[in-house]
Amino acid sequence: MLKLSGVQREGVNLYSDIYDGKIWKTFPFNGSTFFTLETVTTHLDLLFNLDWFQPFTYSQHSTGAIYASVCNLPRSERNKPENTIYLGFLSGPKEVELERINHYLAPIVDELLDLWKGWRVPKTYQCSDGLDIKVALIVRSSDIPAT
Structure with missing residues (x-):
């Protein structure tokens, strides 16, 4: 079961995780x-x-990874490989130019819009009646060229 760790820190003026922020x-x-x-x-x-x-030691080949982490998970869990959602790879050999990056991101954005609308998971181990899931993308992280 997921746990909002920020709830335990309520009232403390400490921003150490996404749970503590205004967003x-x-x-x-x-x-x-x-x-x-x-x-x-x-x-x-x-x-x-x-x-x-x-990806290669003696090469100038540059590969891009597009991935997401679920912020609802505790910090110690959210970036583990088994909890990372791989959305796409930009194969290189160089970083994609700014005017072409949208071609890679457009299908991902379409999928995220569908996730925002929600979907029904018919049955889970803990919820035999299923769950209605919604996903929001409220944080992004990238290096300066990707931004």
């Missing part, structure tokens, strides 16, 4: 609250990442 507490900014103790397992927050790396 987590006020999203989607229309007076309703998306992230609550009641919705922590059904309303998921994704941290979207785009990063470049060199």
Whole structure:
């Protein structure tokens, strides 16, 4: 079961995780609250990442990875490989130019819009009646060229 760790720190003026920030507490900014103790397992927050790396030791080949982490998970769990959602790879050999990056991101954005609308998981181990899941992308992380 997911746990909102920020709830234990309520009232403390310490910002050490996404749970402590204003966006987590006020999203989607229309007076309703998306992230609550009641919705922590059904309303998921994704941290979207785009990063470049060199997969080969003696080469100038650069590969990009587009991936997401579920921020509802504790910090110690959210970036483990088994909890990372791989959304796409940019194969290189060089970083994609700014005017072409949207061609890679457009299908991912379309999928994220569908996830925002929600979908029904018919049955889970803990919920035999199923769950209605919604996903929000409220944080992104990338290096300067990717930004």
